[in-house]
Amino acid sequence: MAKFNKDSFGGTLAVVIAVSLVCSVVVAGSAVGLKPIQNEQKARDKQSYILSVAGLLAAGTDIPKVYAERIEPRTVDLATGEYVEAPAGFDARAAAKKPEESININPEDDFAGLKTRAKLAEVYLVKDESGKVNQIVLPMHGNGLWSVMYGFVSVRPDGNTINGITYYEQGETPGLGGEIANPLWQQKFVGKKLYNEQGNVAIRVGKGAGTDTEHGVDGLSGATLTTKGVQGSFNYWFGENGYKPYLAKLKSGAE
Numbered sequence: 001m002a003k004f005n006k007d008s009f010g011g012t013l014a015v016v017i018a019v020s021l022v023c024s025v026v027v028a029g030s031a032v033g034l035k036p037i038q039n040e041q042k043a044r045d046k047q048s049y050i051l052s053v054a055g056l057l058a059a060g061t062d063i064p065k066v067y068a069e070r071i072e073p074r075t076v077d078l079a080t081g082e083y084v085e086a087p088a089g090f091d092a093r094a095a096a097k098k099p100e101e102s103i104n105i106n107p108e109d110d111f112a113g114l115k116t117r118a119k120l121a122e123v124y125l126v127k128d129e130s131g132k133v134n135q136i137v138l139p140m141h142g143n144g145l146w147s148v149m150y151g152f153v154s155v156r157p158d159g160n161t162i163n164g165i166t167y168y169e170q171g172e173t174p175g176l177g178g179e180i181a182n183p184l185w186q187q188k189f190v191g192k193k194l195y196n197e198q199g200n201v202a203i204r205v206g207k208g209a210g211t212d213t214e215h216g217v218d219g220l221s222g223a224t225l226t227t228k229g230v231q232g233s234f235n236y237w238f239g240e241n242g243y244k245p246y247l248a249k250l251k252s253g254a255e
Contacts, residue, residue, distance in 0.1 A: 045168075047071075050137050053152045053166040054126045071137075072125040081245030084120065092118040092139065111235035112142030123246070126154070135163045136250065138243055142233030145225040147171030149180060149233065155194070159251035162203075165189045177226030188217045194238050194247075201238050205231045 047067040051057040056066055075086035087101075095101035095118035102116045124137040134157065141150045151167040165186050172178045179185055193214050196202035202215040205227055209216035219227035236242055 049152060049166060049168045050124050053137055053154045053164045054124075054135060055154075055164060056126070070127050072127065072133075074123050074125060076121050076123050076243075076246050078117075078119060078121055078242065078246070081243075081247075081249045086120060086122065090120065090122065092121060095120065105236075105241065109236070109239075109241055111232040111239070112229075112237065113232065114142065114236070121243070123243075133157060138237070140233050140237045142229050142236065144170060144172050144180075144229035145177050145223070146173065149226075149229060151180075151233075153189075153237075155247065157250065159247035160194050162189045162192045162194065172226045173223065177220060177223035179220050179223065180226060180230060185220065192217060194234075199248075201235055201244075203234050203238070205234065 044063055047063050048057060050071060051061065051063060051066060054070075056070055057063070074083050075090065076082065077084045096114075096116050101120075102118050104116055105114055121139060123139075125133045126135040126137060128134045135154045136157070137152050137154045139150070140153050141148055143149070147170050149167055149172065150169040151165060153165045154163040155161065156163050167180045167186070170178065170180060172180060188210070192203060194201060194203050196215070204212060204216045206219040207224075207227075208218065210218035219230075238244060238247070
């Protein structure tokens with residue numbers, strides 16, 4: 001039997017291949033083993049963002065416990081504003097990429113630059129200690145200067161008054177557009193009205209908009225395109241093609 005020569009080119013190649021295979025197995029095994037932990041952390045992060053925008057997150061909060069007690073996820077058909085049963089494992093981001101679970105947005109209506117969106121949306125009913133719904137958390141996203149900006153908007157049961165906003169995922173310029181994640185700027189939205197008396201989207205985000213004490217929020221200094229992206233997100237998601245039908249039913253007391 002020929003003796004294996006590890007110093008030959010063939011021997012070296014064999015050792016490299018063997019080491020690569022072992023490393024691949026280790027990496028794949030680690031990825032599979034860690035996936036449940038990663039999914040659990042992802043779910044916990046999402047819960048923390050929802051509790052934060054609802055004003056229920058503080059230092060030491062037992063996030064899963066408070067979320068289970070105070071938050072009720074529901075799924076809404078955006079075309080009708082009605083609650084529906086969500087498909088198993090429903091994820092709006094994934095659904096937006098599937099033709100059977102999404103719609104193409106007309107360019108003239110695509111204020112947020114999305115092109116497509118899921119037909120359904122998951123919303124979160126926030127309950128007080130007595131079990132009464134006192135706000136609704138709605139997901140919202142749209143294009144900024146460099147990134148898709150993902151956030152939540154909390155709305156009071158009147159379907160019009162903003163109770164809070166948060167941006168939890170974005171890649172805008174630090175110190176400029178990235179300030180959409182600054183709680184001090186987000187606080188300026190609290191108490192503002194989404195709609196005017198005619199039922200049209202009236203929230204305004206931009207230079208000098210803060211002079212409108214009912215509907216306006218000053219834009220971010222030096223971040224014109226990011227600010228326009230925030231405005232576009234509000235225009236789309238709270239318009240006829242977004243949550244407006246759902247909020248109208250909510251305001252009227254319909255289930």
